[in-house]
Amino acid sequence: xVQDAFQLDPTRLHLFGSFDSANLVVRFILExxxxxxxFVEINRANRMNRSPExxxxxxxxxxxxxxxxxxxxxxxxxxxxxxxxxxxxxRLAAQVASPDRGRLLSWLFFLSNTLHADLRISFRPERYMSxxxxxxxxxxxxxxxxxxxxxxLETAFQGSAGPYMLGSTPSLLxxxxxxxxxxxxxxxAARVFDxxxxxxxxxxxxxxxxxxxxxxAIAMEEISGSAFLxxxxxxxxxxxxxxx
Numbered sequence: 001x002v003q004d005a006f007q008l009d010p011t012r013l014h015l016f017g018s019f020d021s022a023n024l025v026v027r028f029i030l031e032x033x034x035x036x037x038x039f040v041e042i043n044r045a046n047r048m049n050r051s052p053e054x055x056x057x058x059x060x061x062x063x064x065x066x067x068x069x070x071x072x073x074x075x076x077x078x079x080x081x082x083x084x085x086x087x088x089x090x091r092l093a094a095q096v097a098s099p100d101r102g103r104l105l106s107w108l109f110f111l112s113n114t115l116h117a118d119l120r121i122s123f124r125p126e127r128y129m130s131x132x133x134x135x136x137x138x139x140x141x142x143x144x145x146x147x148x149x150x151x152x153l154e155t156a157f158q159g160s161a162g163p164y165m166l167g168s169t170p171s172l173l174x175x176x177x178x179x180x181x182x183x184x185x186x187x188x189a190a191r192v193f194d195x196x197x198x199x200x201x202x203x204x205x206x207x208x209x210x211x212x213x214x215x216x217a218i219a220m221e222e223i224s225g226s227a228f229l230x231x232x233x234x235x236x237x238x239x240x241x242x243x244x
Contacts, residue, residue, distance in 0.1 A: 005040050006053045008067060013037035016057065016065040018044055019221050020234045022078050022116075023064035025179035027221060029082055029172055031213035033089050039220065079112035082172045092172045100166050104173065107156060107165060111176045115149040118142055119180060123187045146184060150198050153177055157200035163207055170208060177201065178208050178228045186233050193229070205229055 008014055015030065015037050017023025030037050042048045042063060049061045057065045058076040066075045066084070075081050086093030094100035121128050122142040129138050162168035165177070181193055181201070195202040205228040208214060218227050225232040 005042070005048070009038065010069055012069070014040055014067040016040045016042050016054070016067075017063045018042050020223055021063050022179075024182075024217065024221055025078060025176050026064050026066065026081050026085075027217040028175040028179070028214055029085050029092060031217045031220075032170070032175070032211070033085060033091060034213075035085070035089070077112070078116065079108050079176070082176060083108060086172050092170070092175075094166060094171070104166065104171065107153075107173050108176070110149075110152070111173065111180060115146065115153075115180050116176075118145045118149065119183050119187075122146065123183075150181075150184075150193075150201065154198040154201050157204060160200075163200075163204050165204075170211070174204055174208055175214075178205055181205060182228050182231050185228075185231050202229070 013030070013035060015023060015026055017026070017039065018041060027039070042054060044063075048054060049063065054065075055061055057067070057074040060076070062076065064076070064078065064081065066081045068075065068084075068088075070088075075084055083093065087095075094104040098104075122139065125135055125138050125142070129135060156165060157163075160167060164170045165173040184191055185193055193202070209227040209229065214227050223231070223234065
């Protein structure tokens with residue numbers, strides 16, 4: 001029952017999401033940080049994300065949502081959740097006094113506001129345009145913007161002192177960028193991530209997908225095969241996909 005899913009343990013973190021959705025990147029971070037949390041599956045095929053109980057957590061009805069007993073309100077918006085977890089633990093992000101803090105914030109909001117946003121529109125363009133004749137033009141423009149986004153990331157990775165965005169160790173930026181590559185591969189139809197065009201980004205993905213935290217997360221999300229490079233499309237009902 002819907003009500004049962006919202007019976008929460010007041011001492012634990014709770015991540016609300018659906019399999020292989022935007023909550024995946026939050027799961028990566030929680031696993032990398034080895035935090036104790038409970039995953040609460042929200043079945044969008046049954047419109048559980050539009051239930052009164054869920055809309056109290058996020059009035060948009062979008063995923064993911066994180067509930068932390070240390071906070072007065074639920075957290076929503078993927079980038080906000082990631083930054084909150086990094087700052088809470090002091091890991092996976094340049095801290096406030098770090099000279100890399102500006103780099104972290106700039107690229108975090110680029111991923112959230114530009115690349116992820118463009119990907120989300122490309123998943124379901126009919127939500128943003130009612131003119132069917134104009135749909136191919138929107139799709140073409142989005143494809144160009146998304147490819148430009150990956151090229152911007154490639155330049156940033158090439159300018160890093162290590163294989164990751166902030167140097168020799170991964171940060172939340174790398175996990176978020178990797179999730180965007182996964183979504184690009186899979187939705188709305190199979191696309192190929194060009195390793196020759198974006199070699200630094202491809203190299204980061206190769207390292208990141210072998211991390212134990214990523215392997216644990218994809219097992220929990222019931223993902224088969226590679227997480228980021230040549231991923232397999234989930235065998236899920238179309239209505240349950242793309243909740244970003």
